[in-house]
Amino acid sequence: MATEIATRTSEPVVTTFGRDALVASGVVKAFRSDNKTRRAVDGISLRVQRGEIYGLLGANGSGKSTLIRVFSTLLIPDAGDVRVFGLDVQRDELAVKRLINRVSVEASFFKKLSAMENLVYSGRLYGVPAAEARAKALGILRRLGISSSRVNEPLEKLSRGMQQKVAIARAFLTAPMLLLLDEPTTGLDIRSKREVQTFVRDLRIEHDATILLTTHDLDEAERLADRIGILHDGRLVAEGTTEELRARYGASGLEDVFMTATGRRLEDADAPEETTP
Amino acid sequence: MIATMGTQLGLAYAFVEREIALSKRYWAWEIVWLVYGIVTSLSVAYIGLAAPAISGGQVDDAAVSRFVLYLLVGTIAWRFLGIIFENIGEVIAWERWEGTIEYTFMSPVPRLTHLLGMCAATLVRALAFSVGILACVALFVPVDLSHANAVSAIVLLGVGALAFVGLGIASAAFPLMWTEKGLQMAYIVQAVVLLVSGVYYPVDILPKWMQLLSVISPATYVIRGMRAALMDGADLGSLWPEVWPALVVGALSVPLGLRLFIAVERYAKRTGRLKRSG
Numbered sequence: 001m002a003t004e005i006a007t008r009t010s011e012p013v014v015t016t017f018g019r020d021a022l023v024a025s026g027v028v029k030a031f032r033s034d035n036k037t038r039r040a041v042d043g044i045s046l047r048v049q050r051g052e053i054y055g056l057l058g059a060n061g062s063g064k065s066t067l068i069r070v071f072s073t074l075l076i077p078d079a080g081d082v083r084v085f086g087l088d089v090q091r092d093e094l095a096v097k098r099l100i101n102r103v104s105v106e107a108s109f110f111k112k113l114s115a116m117e118n119l120v121y122s123g124r125l126y127g128v129p130a131a132e133a134r135a136k137a138l139g140i141l142r143r144l145g146i147s148s149s150r151v152n153e154p155l156e157k158l159s160r161g162m163q164q165k166v167a168i169a170r171a172f173l174t175a176p177m178l179l180l181l182d183e184p185t186t187g188l189d190i191r192s193k194r195e196v197q198t199f200v201r202d203l204r205i206e207h208d209a210t211i212l213l214t215t216h217d218l219d220e221a222e223r224l225a226d227r228i229g230i231l232h233d234g235r236l237v238a239e240g241t242t243e244e245l246r247a248r249y250g251a252s253g254l255e256d257v258f259m260t261a262t263g264r265r266l267e268d269a270d271a272p273e274e275t276t277p
Numbered sequence: 278m279i280a281t282m283g284t285q286l287g288l289a290y291a292f293v294e295r296e297i298a299l300s301k302r303y304w305a306w307e308i309v310w311l312v313y314g315i316v317t318s319l320s321v322a323y324i325g326l327a328a329p330a331i332s333g334g335q336v337d338d339a340a341v342s343r344f345v346l347y348l349l350v351g352t353i354a355w356r357f358l359g360i361i362f363e364n365i366g367e368v369i370a371w372e373r374w375e376g377t378i379e380y381t382f383m384s385p386v387p388r389l390t391h392l393l394g395m396c397a398a399t400l401v402r403a404l405a406f407s408v409g410i411l412a413c414v415a416l417f418v419p420v421d422l423s424h425a426n427a428v429s430a431i432v433l434l435g436v437g438a439l440a441f442v443g444l445g446i447a448s449a450a451f452p453l454m455w456t457e458k459g460l461q462m463a464y465i466v467q468a469v470v471l472l473v474s475g476v477y478y479p480v481d482i483l484p485k486w487m488q489l490l491s492v493i494s495p496a497t498y499v500i501r502g503m504r505a506a507l508m509d510g511a512d513l514g515s516l517w518p519e520v521w522p523a524l525v526v527g528a529l530s531v532p533l534g535l536r537l538f539i540a541v542e543r544y545a546k547r548t549g550r551l552k553r554s555g
Contacts, residue, residue, distance in 0.1 A: 031548070031549055032548075066549075069379075069549075069551075069552075072379075072383050073382075073383060073546075074379055074382060074383055074546060074551050074552075075546055075547075075549060075551075076543065076546045076547045094385055094387065097383060097384065097385035098385040100383075101383075102380075102383060104379065106376060108375075108376040108377050108379065108380055109375070109376070109377065110295070110298075110299060110375050110377060111375065112299065112302035112303060113295075113298055113299065113302060117295075117298050120294075121291055121294065121295045121298075122380070122384075124287070124288070124290070124291035124294070125288065125291050125381075125384035125385070125386055126384065126385060127284065127287065127288070127385075154302065170380075
């Protein structure tokens with residue numbers, strides 16, 4: 001059955017998706033560097049249901065960020081098929097873009113512009129009028145613990161943690177149906193981490209958003225995710241709820257699950273960053 | 278249809294607004310570029326004023342005045358076209374440097390709308406700079422525009438802008454393909470166009486092989502036409518031989534530049550070159 005999803009930028013996106021927000025089938029992505037080819041993503045298939053928070057757990061270099069880039073239309077896979085609410089990320093690229101947003105590990109902004117200028121600009125790109133964007137941005141930033149007195153300062157003057165919170169506000173400002181959070185709390189202090197995690201959970205409930213979260217923080221994965229997938233060397237080696245994974249691997253916690261599924265401890269497996277060109 | 282156009286204009290305006298905000302934040306650099314433009318244009322104008330002393334011959338005042346205007350029209354028209362080429366050519370390099378490139382490419386804005394927005398912002402900037410430079414230079418050097426045909430000059434600038442928008446879009450693809458050397462390549466293209474387009478001299482004095490390049494440079498026709506319009510008051514009818522070749526370059530370079538950009542964007546998405554760096 002066709003479903004109409006309202007978006008801000010132009011006509012509504014019409015799609016057929018049932019309960020699935022994201023379906024990836026046999027996704028492969030390899031990069032060539034120094035005459036060597038490395039498969040960053042090696043035949044991954046996964047399914048995320050609407051309204052679900054799906055945690056992708058993996059060490060640095062396991063393929064998390066590459067996979068998120070494929071889902072967010074920034075990388076074209078070498079093989080496989082990705083559908084967002086039934087839409088093909090390559091054939092229906094613009095329609096998919098209207099439904100998604102992403103927070104990356106680097107808070108990427110125009111550094112001389114203020115948080116508010118950056119947010120209003122981002123809002124406009126998704127069809128959110130400036131006045132509405134300002135009001136919404138203030139509300140989101142306040143919930144994330146950033147006072148209104150800081151929103152007009154150049155972003156380069158804000159701390160790394162505050163910049164990351166503005167990045168999260170940017171993603172939520174556009175009310176995405178599918179939110180791709182790529183290690184959103186890396187580098188944040190404990191308190192900021194908790195604020196962001198609470199915010200993510202609250203907004204999932206308030207906005208019926210589907211969230212794909214990558215992390216190498218076991219506690220965060222357990223705290224937020226309804227289901228968890230474990231990535232290792234570009235492959236999905238385990239998947240299920242925390243309880244299912246514990247039961248399957250006879251483990252007391254996620255750390256043991258990770259170790260049994262990958263043969264390594266998460267901290268030990270943290271290799272250097274992925275070698276995308 | 279109208280609603281869709283309105284939506285696209287709204288999206289394109291996001292880039293104009295962003296560029297205005299960036300200009301305000303980088304105001305010191307804007308002043309640097311403006312002063313640089315004024316000083317270089319003034320220096321070129323003084324070469325004209327010094328013609329009698331340099332040549333050691335008798336050059337009457339009317340000839341000196343004409344020579345100064347000849348040089349000034351070239352330098353300011355080139356400044357206008359150069360800003361368009363540089364700013365559009367730097368669309369990718371700039372966002373790569375800021376680290377925002379993935380967010381711009383992930384947003385639901387058609388590439389045409391994105392580039393149109395950037396072109397609109399660039400045209401405003403180029404016009405503001407060129408008028409500012411001309412006004413400041415006129416304070417120091419006598420500029421005789423009593424015979425000028427302003428309409429012809431504006432039409433030629435418009436046609437030149439169109440052609441350079443296309444060239445700029447094509448050059449903007451270089452940094453997508455070659456993340457580190459792409460921008461340098463765009464600057465080399467710009468330098469060659471400066472050499473062969475008769476900005477400071479008639480192209481007839483160039484070696485034959487360079488004159489061949491001048492034939493395909495839209496700046497050759499725009500600057501020659503601008504001189505005829507501003508120095509001799511040529512009307513659009515008599516300037517048609519300069520207008521149509523530049524129009525042809527614009528009509529070809531804009532769609533070709535856009536196609537090239539979109540093809541290179543796909544290549545960048547296949548090879549992972551959109552990832553931020555710098």
